Amino acid sequence: MSRISSHIRIEDFKVWKNGELILDYNETRELNKFLKAVYKLLGMKYMKFFKMDSLSKMGLIGAELLLDQNSLMEKYKAEEIAVVLANASASLDVDRKYYNTIKDAENYFPSPALFVYTLPNIVLGEICIRHGFKGENAFFIQKELDSDFIYDYNEDLLLQKDQNAIISGWVEVNADSYKAVMYLIEKEEGDIKHLPNNIKSLFLTQN
Amino acid sequence: MMKKDVFVIANQIVSALGVSLEENMHRIESKKTGISLIRNQNLSNEPLYCAPINWTRMEALFTEYNLSKDYTLFEKLMIYTAKLTFADLDIDLSAKDCLFVISTTKGNISLLDDNLAASYPSNRIHLWAAAEAISNYFGNPNPPLIVSNACVSGVVAINLATSLISSGKYKNIVVLGGDILSKFVISGFQSFQSLSAGVCKPFDADRDGLSLGEAAGCMLLSSEAKGSKIKVLGGSTHNDANHISGPSRTAEGFYYAATSAIKASNLNISDIEYISAHGTATPYNDEMEAIGIGRLGLQKVPVHSLKAYWGHSLGAAGIIESIAQIESMRKKILLPTLGYEKHGVSEPINVISNTKEASVQYALKLASGFSGVNSSVVFQNMEGKR
Numbered sequence: 001m002s003r004i005s006s007h008i009r010i011e012d013f014k015v016w017k018n019g020e021l022i023l024d025y026n027e028t029r030e031l032n033k034f035l036k037a038v039y040k041l042l043g044m045k046y047m048k049f050f051k052m053d054s055l056s057k058m059g060l061i062g063a064e065l066l067l068d069q070n071s072l073m074e075k076y077k078a079e080e081i082a083v084v085l086a087n088a089s090a091s092l093d094v095d096r097k098y099y100n101t102i103k104d105a106e107n108y109f110p111s112p113a114l115f116v117y118t119l120p121n122i123v124l125g126e127i128c129i130r131h132g133f134k135g136e137n138a139f140f141i142q143k144e145l146d147s148d149f150i151y152d153y154n155e156d157l158l159l160q161k162d163q164n165a166i167i168s169g170w171v172e173v174n175a176d177s178y179k180a181v182m183y184l185i186e187k188e189e190g191d192i193k194h195l196p197n198n199i200k201s202l203f204l205t206q207n
Numbered sequence: 208m209m210k211k212d213v214f215v216i217a218n219q220i221v222s223a224l225g226v227s228l229e230e231n232m233h234r235i236e237s238k239k240t241g242i243s244l245i246r247n248q249n250l251s252n253e254p255l256y257c258a259p260i261n262w263t264r265m266e267a268l269f270t271e272y273n274l275s276k277d278y279t280l281f282e283k284l285m286i287y288t289a290k291l292t293f294a295d296l297d298i299d300l301s302a303k304d305c306l307f308v309i310s311t312t313k314g315n316i317s318l319l320d321d322n323l324a325a326s327y328p329s330n331r332i333h334l335w336a337a338a339e340a341i342s343n344y345f346g347n348p349n350p351p352l353i354v355s356n357a358c359v360s361g362v363v364a365i366n367l368a369t370s371l372i373s374s375g376k377y378k379n380i381v382v383l384g385g386d387i388l389s390k391f392v393i394s395g396f397q398s399f400q401s402l403s404a405g406v407c408k409p410f411d412a413d414r415d416g417l418s419l420g421e422a423a424g425c426m427l428l429s430s431e432a433k434g435s436k437i438k439v440l441g442g443s444t445h446n447d448a449n450h451i452s453g454p455s456r457t458a459e460g461f462y463y464a465a466t467s468a469i470k471a472s473n474l475n476i477s478d479i480e481y482i483s484a485h486g487t488a489t490p491y492n493d494e495m496e497a498i499g500i501g502r503l504g505l506q507k508v509p510v511h512s513l514k515a516y517w518g519h520s521l522g523a524a525g526i527i528e529s530i531a532q533i534e535s536m537r538k539k540i541l542l543p544t545l546g547y548e549k550h551g552v553s554e555p556i557n558v559i560s561n562t563k564e565a566s567v568q569y570a571l572k573l574a575s576g577f578s579g580v581n582s583s584v585v586f587q588n589m590e591g592k593r
Binding site (some may be wrong): 003046078079081088089090092095096098099102103105108110111112115116118119121122124125126128130131132133134135136137138139140142143146149152153159161162168 | 245288312313314319320332333334335336338339350352353354355356357363367368376390391395398399443444445446447448449450451452459460463467470471482529538577579580
């Protein structure tokens, strides 16, 4: 039976780790300033972070919170560590920003630095590059998280595709609305059983 | 648990090469490109080599099929391609054990234009809403699954559908992939300076970048053979952990994706007889794939890239290229690489220059894309002989 060894939630300018509130941010209502505050709280030194779009920033921070002292690369081979995420709005948040650089003929300055983020699966690559993970990758678009589907998909990776750990969950950014619920699945370690209902409860917990 | 076999029942392609599988295959076998110099301010400020669908012809076909103004151009293309696929089949699309898996990178991105968006419900820019419109058209009761993994989306969709059928969760799955040309995507690739000045030249010494295209492809997979001799055996997707917009120099993710797919198919690497590469014709991609094929020890195995026919059709690419590979296996031929004249990669890989006859049992399809992601899938022709 696989298990959830850690989980995090980023929502309403607050950050929870394993159910415990670790940041309640009140300084501004700007997502990027909030994400920068989490970056600082984590003591991260990773200049690439500042080039990323909000979706990648949030996914990267989520993975950082999940992993903390847990060095997956010491326990498993790089190609056995997967990242499987989903959201509703794909890369629409940065798609709008990029579109603004091309929509007017008089003000036409397409930016490659923005364009590269106009694919939702870029966040998977950013997490893999940061930690050296070379395992399975998938990004799904769903109106809301289908926990039965994502459970089955991840179990198949563990049982049929030689994966030993999976960073999974939901990372959504669309204009002012955002939410990340991420969890780490490992084959043996963790207090929570990896089951669809337990995934659902990570989304519902209001603490 | 006994895993079920997964059969390829029917395939269709709509692209610059034509409005049926037959038209597309005929053009490829006779090495005719769909890429031409286009002057269209709605797509690009400068003239551009790309492979557009003949929309005048399509609009007439949409009218014939009664596809109303309720659907966007992207949705109509996807629905039309799927309808073409089911035309002669007795498949209950409204059954609970039937599912749609949709592969696209940008879907209805044209709805970022407020004037265009005004004609549709406001949620329609979302990929899930476009996918629902498509699966609802066919009366399918299940929420469609949507894969959006850059240039590997099509192969990931085939692999997802295969695992959902082999585990017994669904009997029939419609794998439907597509993307249409837009100023959004074209301007982005132009800003990256990754487009060719002419028709792209995969694996050639003078290759200078990729050509873009647009297409839709539909593959019907089933646990029932219904007379089909083609199976999907297994697939995999791995990340390079190297760069979000360039491939690994040592083909890391490529190697893991290919070896995992072959292992999942219960085969040895040496069983692979035919390779369909991603072959975008950018200097880095083709060199990486050649290195990867070298790492696998498959330098002698015939390999092609089909990008100089269709251009790079993003969310459709993995599906239409798999379809062409499968159909060529059925016809016992190997498809040629248009644009390849002078060998231009460091490994002596065996690039197919002209259509040739060959009976093949096991074939490998590869794809790589932004995010450093690499996918592969293995097909079997049960009638193929070594």
